[in-house]
Amino acid sequence: MSSRSQRKGDPRNMDEIIEIADDAVVWRKSSYSQGNGNCVEVAFLDNGVAVRDSKNRGGAVLNFTDAEWNAFSKGFLDGEFSAH
16 A cells, blocks of 8 residues: 655745645546546545646645635636636
């Protein structure tokens, strides 16, 4: 079983590092992904949501609390991140 160190919590205070076993995580990529390499993968964890770059699966992983992820999702659905 391999594991990866992940930083957890407020990005301005990155002191806390957690370990997550890679084989215990199910990563998902959007069905809208077109395979152009500009994708992220998401894993829903017991204590929040993890996000990683699909091109660099062994690289950094961002962790978000459920509240942070819900706020991001709501903002996305409300068009707060529109490119226009």
